[in-house]
Amino acid sequence: MFFMKRKQSSWIYFLMSWLLTFALLVTWSPAVTLASEEIDESIPVELKISPDKDRYSPGTKIQIEAVTKKEGKSFEAKIVVKAKMDKEHTITIEPETKIKGKSYVSKATFTPEDIIGNNAGSLGIEFEIILSDTNKMWVGKTNKRIFVDNMPETVPSVDSEFFILPEQKLKVGEKIKFTVHTPYKGIIREDAKFLFFSFNSVDTTQKVEKVRTIHDRKKGMYVTTGYFTPRKEGTYTPFFFLEMYDKEKDEDISGSGVIKFDVIANPKIETSLSPQTITIKLGDEIYLLLTYQATGMDSAKFSREYNYDVTEINEEYDEENKTYKVLLKFKPEQKKTHKFEATVKNIETDTKATAKTTIYVK
Incomplete structure (x- = not known):
């Protein structure tokens, strides 16, 4: 009896397996046939x-x-x-x-x-x-x-050759020409830049002017020029950057260069007094304007001397014209022609300059 049940169970299992296989063949055979016919x-x-x-x-x-x-x-x-x-x-x-x-x-x-x-x-x-x-x-x-990855991308770079003219005896207030040669590695992505940083330059507020870049096709390079006029004595370290783009490689390439130079104080001092001549009455007060320019020298390094007793009313620095201006008040005590003199002296270099004006007192 036990044998008969086992036999019947096996036969049913076989029948169900065959039916399932047939159903799968019916379901998938059209697709298989279609693929074999078309692909x-x-x-x-x-x-x-x-x-x-x-x-x-x-x-x-x-x-x-x-x-x-x-x-x-x-x-x-x-x-x-x-x-x-x-x-x-x-x-x-x-x-x-x-x-x-x-x-x-x-x-x-x-x-x-x-x-x-x-x-x-x-x-x-x-x-x-x-x-x-x-x-x-x-x-x-x-x-x-x-x-x-989301790490900052490293941009390929090339070295730029940085030159200055003149090469030596650079003085405050005198123009310096920058010239930089950068190997051509593609079209210019961003305009050339000159940057100064406080950790190695005495002044970071000054700008390089008239910056211009041309493509020298014969030499296969970009030539960038610019002009810089230092206002302070000390060490300058300008950095140069030129961003390029290579179309064939579809990548950015940076040209960079740096140069270091020292600038000395310019001992030349220019002074003037206004008005140049004036006529007043005895007892009147007159206001005179002393103007002097000593580029790159701190005002603390200057002394001012006058051949008459005067009162300094106000002192200011004209940033646009890079000049110092001192307003003076003078009251002559005699009827005569006064040859008024104002002397500006650099106490470090002993350089000095004198401005003169004529005052007629009646």
Whole structure:
């Protein structure tokens, strides 16, 4: 009895297994048959990613180009970009496909941040194209994987040669010409810049003027010129930067250079008094304006002397004209012609200059 039950159970199990297999064959056989009839062969695809890098930043614009041998009369292409993080992120791109010679060329662009934001990770790029004719179908598939990180990108750089003229005996207030040679590595991305930093330059407020860059095609370089007039004595260390872009490599390249030079104080002092001549009555007061220019020298390093007793009303520095101005009040005590003199002296170099004016007192 036990044997009969076991036999019957096995027979039922066999019948159910056969029915299930038959059902699966009925369900899937049309698709298998259709594929075997329509998809005659696969076709190779050449996939290019540019720029070609080991790692990409999230904001890098990436171009996908797939080249497939031309077969059939119609096509359908798609690109799927996948990222596996806490959950799968996927975007599907319909590339622009054109016939070039005997090939289909499919192109599309995307940035990793479209999929994973500012995160790091790897992306799988899958390309598929289906080519078809009346009685035939071809399928091309390929894939690549790229890696993304959010670390700052290191920009390739080249050395720029930095020259100054004159090379020696640089003085405050005298113009210096900057000339920089940078190897040509692509079109200019940003205008050339000269920068001064407080840790190695006595003055960071001054600007390099009339900056101009030209492309010397014969020498294969950019030539940048500019003019700098130091206002203070001391050490200057200008840094030069020129940002370029290489279209073929699709990358930024930075040209940079630096030079160091010392500027000495200019001992020349220019002084003047106004008005140059004046006539007043005895008992009247007169206001005189003493103006002097001693570029780059601190006002604390100067002394002022007068051949008559005067009162200094006000002192100020004219930033625009780089001059010192002192307002004086003078009251003559005698009826006569006064030859008024104001002397400005540099107490360090003992350099001095005297301005004169004539005052007629009646």
